[in-house]
Amino acid sequence: DTEVTQTPKHLVMGMTNKKSLKCEQHMGHRAMYWYKQKAKKPPELMFVYSYEKLSINESVPSRFSPECPNSSLLNLHLHALQPEDSALYLCASSPGQLRKNTEAFFGQGTRLTVV
Amino acid sequence: GDSVTQMEGPVTLSEEAFLTINCTYTATGYPSLFWYVQYPGEGLQLLLKATKADDKGSNKGFEATYRKETTSFHLEKGSVQVSDSAVYFCALWEGDRDDKIIFGKGTRLHILP
Numbered sequence: 339d340t341e342v343t344q345t346p347k348h349l350v351m352g353m354t355n356k357k358s359l360k361c362e363q364h365m366g367h368r369a370m371y372w373y374k375q376k377a378k379k380p381p382e383l384m385f386v387y388s389y390e391k392l393s394i395n396e397s398v399p400s401r402f403s404p405e406c407p408n409s410s411l412l413n414l415h416l417h418a419l420q421p422e423d424s425a426l427y428l429c430a431s432s433p434g435q436l437r438k439n440t441e442a443f444f445g446q447g448t449r450l451t452v453v
Numbered sequence: 454g455d456s457v458t459q460m461e462g463p464v465t466l467s468e469e470a471f472l473t474i475n476c477t478y479t480a481t482g483y484p485s486l487f488w489y490v491q492y493p494g495e496g497l498q499l500l501l502k503a504t505k506a507d508d509k510g511s512n513k514g515f516e517a518t519y520r521k522e523t524t525s526f527h528l529e530k531g532s533v534q535v536s537d538s539a540v541y542f543c544a545l546w547e548g549d550r551d552d553k554i555i556f557g558k559g560t561r562l563h564i565l566p
Contacts (some may be wrong), residue, residue: 344496369552371552371554378559378561379558379559380542380556380557380558380559381497381542381556383553383554383555386552386553388552393552394552394553426496428496428497430497430554432546432552432554434552440485441485441487441499441502441546442499442546442554443499444489444496444497444498444499445496446495446496447495447496
């Protein structure tokens with residue numbers, strides 16, 4: 339199983355809503371990532387969890403709140419978003435640091451629209 | 454800091470043409486290098502990878518060789534198909550330092566029948 343599963347696939351939310359994006363992998367990977375991708379742009383790193391600890395936070399606004407409840411799950415909690423936060427949110431996982439000859443696997447993404 | 458530079462698109466080719474998409478990188482260590490492909494409306498799929506100098510990654514007729522002397526990882530395919538139309542991202546990962554994957558800006562490829 340080399341799959342990273344993201345739910346939901348599509349999400350429309352108002353600026354006062356609270357919602358969560360979910361990501362799951364069962365490959366035994368110990369690093370999990372959230373990326374944001376705007377149209378016609380490359381993915382931008384938001385957060386990295388390594389061994390369930392937040393290891394990288396790329397100065398993301400606090401209206402985005404990541405959570406890693408266990409090594410297979412990664413959530414992104416959303417609150418009071420702005421229309422400019424509309425994007426494709428990609429989750430990825432990899433075996434983790436110090437592992438050579440490996441790669442990151444990406445999910446299909448959640449397409450988020452903030453209205 | 455580390456970075457990836459790839460040729461700007463869009464690149465438009467006829468079916469069966471030869472494809473090259475250039476990618477160069479800047480890194481302080483010895484990164485692993487990747488090509489990811491993104492089809493319309495989908496997430497990223499790993500196309501191929503190379504983890505050390507002179508390694509050649511290959512998949513689905515695509516190839517790329519890790520050239521340390523020129524810090525390059527150019528993507529090539531001998532005969533493209535309409536189904537290859539997508540956005541291609543070159544990326545690097547310094548796995549010995551942290552788990553950060555750095556992407557190039559992407560190259561949009563259009564293949565005409």
